Amino acid sequence: MSSPSPSPSSNLARTLETRLTGVPAVESVRERIESWKANEAMLPPDAHVHAMLLSLRRLDAINIAYGAEAGDGLLEEIAGRISHYASEELDGPWMVARAAGGSFLLVANEACSRERWYLVADQLAEDVARPIAVPSGIVRLSPRVALIRALTGESVDSMLDRLGQTLADINESPAARIAWAEGEVSLPGRSAAQLEADLLGAIDRDEIEILFQPQFSLTDDRLTGAEALARWNHPTLGRIGAGALFALAERADHIAPLSQHIARKAMAIASNWPSDLRLSINVTPADLAYASYTRQMLDLIRESGFPPRRLTLEITEQALIKDVSMAAQTMAEFSSQGIRIALDDFGAGFCNFRYLKVLPIHYLKLDRSMIEGVTTDKRDVAVLRAIVGVARALDLQVIAEGIEEEAQRAAVAREKCDFYQGFLRAQPMSAAMFAKLARAS
Secondary structure, three states, X not given: OOOOOOOOOOOHHHHHHHHHHOOOXXXXXXHHHXXXXXXXXXXXXXXXXXXXXXXXXXXXXXXXXXXXXXXHHHHHHHHHHHHHHHHHHOOOOEEEEEOOOOEEEEEEEEOOOHHHHHHHHHHHHHHHOOOEEEOOEEEOOXXXXXXXXXXXXXXXXXXXXXXXXXXXXXXXXXXXXXXXXXXXOOOOOOOHHHHHHHHHHHHHOOOEEEEEEEEEEOOOOOEEEEEEEXXXXXXXXXXXXHHHHHHHHXXXXXXXXXXXXXXXXXXXXXXXXOOOOEEEEEEOHHXXXXXXXXXXXXXXXXXXXXXXXXXXXXXXXXXXXXXXXXXXXXXXXXXXXXXXXXXXXXXXXXXXXXXXXXXXXXXXXEOHHHOOOOOOOHHHHHHHHHHHHHHHHOOOEEEEOOOOOHHHHHHHHHOOOOEEOOOOOOOOEOHHHHHHHHHHO
């Protein structure tokens, strides 16, 4: 079934898109799927909305190497291949549309299983990957495909949102070529793009809450400080934790404003704490990737008036993998200002002891996975003892995370860890509750 002619209300961009590739822009998909829903009686029995988002890798490189005209020709050729394949393979109504960049969307109201839709995608990817002749030679494209079988009542925006996120995940993996969109369905009227806009508004309106996870000394259970944690109480979705919050911020390229907002707010609150309590702030991989992060963070600290000697920056192994040398330079700049550095979640990743050798760190923060078995498994105790021994030799203090039982606390104390945090003594709490705890201590 061929694509329809643009309606009179089609805008200029959609008209130009149709002229370039022979297929309409992705906005037309919404109209087509809505028309399918409105005329279900005319559709084949057991028909179900399926979609696939196909992305062409290396398109930018091809434009540079062969010119934009060659790139446009490739897009036209691929659009034709997809349309031809769909006309030969699919029985129900279908539509091809151009998405952003080198991406195409194929939607169909097809009576088929998940397995057959996957096979359709696999065969289409093979067809798209066939060599294409250009004036300067032969080009081979490497497609990636995200698949979806729409859920009952799922909106078009939700489908497109899930497809886009899945395709982004595929492009991060060199081995994957086709994957199903298995993510959570967006609530009606609340797509990822809208969530991203919500996040910027939440930052501007100071709606990001800071909770504090208390930290204690293992020698005398004295309160020593707290780790700042971000939470977002979304008016529709409810509480969004730090992991999901930063993942959303990274997709929206909002990491810098979010990190600055959290640091500024946490330091303003901690300025009222007793002078012997420390504040720990997390540093994300995206933070370290910004060349201006160090300068901006030091400016924030100066503006806040919070003493640098009472501040700890927690950096995970994940943040170090891409460029250890750059991370070491960043840590050294912070350390020169009196700020302490903690290597966070040690043991959750590669547990690379080289980091302990080359990085200017002050604390080694053990992941909860390094603690869970220390009350029952001698091997876990032996590993913990070895890590603490290395830390001692390097003059590092050790913080144990995830202490939930008294037996765990006793075990890490026996092995000479210095500090701990976990639900045994305190869960993450509001600024007011932490202030009350600090006064009581």
